[in-house]
Amino acid sequence: MRPLIQRLGYLVVDAIDPHAAARDTVNIVGARIVEECPDSVALSSNQRHAELIIRKGTANALVRCGLEATSAAAVEQVRANCEAAGLRILSTEPSLPGIEAAVTFATSEGHVFEVHTPMSADRPARYHGPGAHPRALDHVNFTAVDPRAWADEMQAACGLLLSERTTGYELAWLRAADGRHHTVAVVKSHSPGIHHMSWEFPSFDDFKNLADALIPDARKLTWGPGRHGAGDNLFLYFADSADFLIECVAEMEVIDDEAAPVRISAAGENLSNWRVVNQWGALPPTEWVEHHSPLAALAEDRAA
Template identity: 30%
Template sequence: MSERPITHLRHVDIAVPDYDKQVAFYSQKWGLAEVGRDSGVTYFAAVGSPEQYIVRVRRAPEKRLDLVAFGAADRQAVDGLAARLASDGVRLVNEPGSLQTPGGGYGFRFFDVEGRTIEVSTEVEDRAHRRVEEREDVPVRLSHVVLNSPEPEKMLAWYDKHLSFRLSDTLVHPHLGGLMWFMRCNPQHHSLAVARCPHPALHHISFELRGIDEYMRGSGRLMRDGIPKIWGPGRHLAGDNTFTYFHDPNGNTMEYTTALEVIDEDTWHPSLHDTSRPEVADQWGTANPMNEFVSKQMFNDPDKGLFAAPPV
């Protein structure tokens, strides 16, 4: 088993009350491909990704984050992680076994320190996918997920200790202290980030496009279509990636991005980025200002699914 049990981010699953509008949003506006549907659950893939699906939408009375799923190298990594988590008192939802979701595989689920359901799996069958062509403004893959937390330092320590995520950079404010922590499980600058917030919730899900031109075309298409834009287009300093944030029909924040930094982990040292400097939020200076309005739009509603595993 490798020292780092997690290899990459697989998919992020949400539950929403306005299910039909969410499904239509992903397939007709966001540029994802519907690859399966069953009893109020729809699976969406990115056409350029080998992952069976990168987002799952479930019909539910209340909005919640159902699941964040990560990949592991092999069964030994999965079994070893499950044994270590159990011995450390982490609550397992189930023991490692065969998965019943598209693509099968072998994995298990558990709760993180704030009660979100996390899945780790291996041997999931690759999906037939294709090259995303020049000027094709649809997501290539899932980039990262950001979680809101009232105790982000505790979250940071938990993901470091139990899943071996490493800190890449931190956003700080001279008067407010730490605001966001970027964490990695591979050489990509971040697959997971934790943002300071009054309550646990989904901050945003980020989708990577082919390149700058495709990212701008996609951002413009969504703005023309009247999808509510929160912030962007711009380019962050931490991670060096582009950003445009939108609200989906259920009030979750979704991001188009590209060009996320790939780092040399042997030489990388985390930096503190002062958010009072405008170039930290947006190197280009093209986005609307990062202010209290933008921050509150990403606070989202308090998560209703803590320490309650989804039914599927």
Template identity: 25%
Template sequence: MTERLVSHLRYAALAVPDFAVERDFFVNHWGLTEVHAQDGLSHLAAEASSEPFILRLRRADKRIDLAGFAVRSRADIHALADKLHAEDVQFVHEPQELTGYSGGYGFRVFDGDGRVLEFSTGYETRTPRKIREREPIPAKLSHLVFNSADLNRTAQWYVDHLDFTISDSLVRPDGTEMMHFLRCNPTHHSIAVAMGPHHSLHHLSFEMRGIEEWMRGAGKILRSGARMVWGPGRHNAGDNTFAYFLDPAGNTIEYTTELSMVDDESWEPHRHDISDLSTQDQWGTAAEMSELVARESFNDIDKGLFVAPPV
């Protein structure tokens, strides 16, 4: 069985210029719970997750602040830090006691494109509650997707340095790779990388309890006035449902459910042809993928690359 030092995706942190509007949307419409707040900083949890928070918002110019991953122990933190040092990965800070909300012990680095990644262990968890039947709120953070101007280089960085594995890929009819789905545990993907014109956030995905909650959630967000970018439908890679919306800052965010689990030893990665309509949507309920749809998730150029956030 494959043993990795990174256990799972914990949270995403975004900087947004209109902080109050963004926080209001995620709390009062998207269905997250604010568990800690201070001036210009908000930590939002999913009710069914033991993670202390799954989304952090900060008042600042728009950017991805960081992606947070969990590591099982302090020994594994140091083993991972030693590995990354030996591979000349650029550190933001060394392993240390973390002073932010929920604490813990860990370190931060820049990935190959300059995004900040945090690896932590020993942080305070929260007591989750069971999502009620038909309750249309997220159960957890599902996955995080980046745009990259150099798709294969970006994906290979996660394979080489963090031991992620490519589960599946989307390709053009001529074989050109357009997207890679990467896993660090049996979940089909915790992150993915999409080919784009620049480095940026492609989308954040939030897992719902089931199909009923997912559909009711999609309707709830439509009634909030947010625009649905694409969906509802069901992808081929990962076999998960999708409904994509734009948040007030212009980031693409997704409600999903039923993302597949894979067996590390037996799973064979697929190369799904994007010209096959069932690759993008097995059900045929979503609009056909087009340049106009794809452009919505190119997002603004991330100006925070190789610049560590202040918190």
């Protein structure tokens, strides 16, 4: 079955200081602010109306992930799939302006997804500002207590394809219709949340500017640069001021074949198999392995 999702849509997070987190996204990642008010900041790195919305909250937490549907009919199909799979449907009203049709559902662990028709692309493609200017918000890696159940639910609801998983289902990577190795991924953790969000860059050369942008504030990279085994992508990680783990990627593998068999990789105990985790050899530090940002309370999301 062709996935009902084309690619990642947008991300909404809460931050105790949304303006500080937005400044990081501008100064280090290179996206730009497209709307700002006292209680929220919207950012985009391309023509999309908004890719990352950071709201003022009582905790640094994940609110909602938007997934761009392949069509309006696909949105309706996701709604039917959620009902058939017994997943909670939270809304059928678009949450943001510029979206025509949407359905919002929650996984059994409480991750909230809005599957939506494409957001309007009404921002200029070129813009001023520091940073390397990413192409787009690329993928999100979530945490779940039961990654296998999470992956099963996302396949059942959205028709996402399982590209790869580890032998014990500690990690799983799912792709959308654009064929990129993963648009959403999941890693086993003590509670549901987000492990990292990822911005795509045109070139490895951009990573130098990214890392240099941490120097003025005496901050350091969390992990990388390196090349993951799953996805074959170049990577670099740092934590922003709200302690969200931010990945910067380039050269993500594209799997053209929708019927490609699921890869099963052995990540080793505590991600110790460097050939799967980082083909360049350096294993992730503890702060990367244990990183976790929680889910925002669902009531706060629904009031948004």
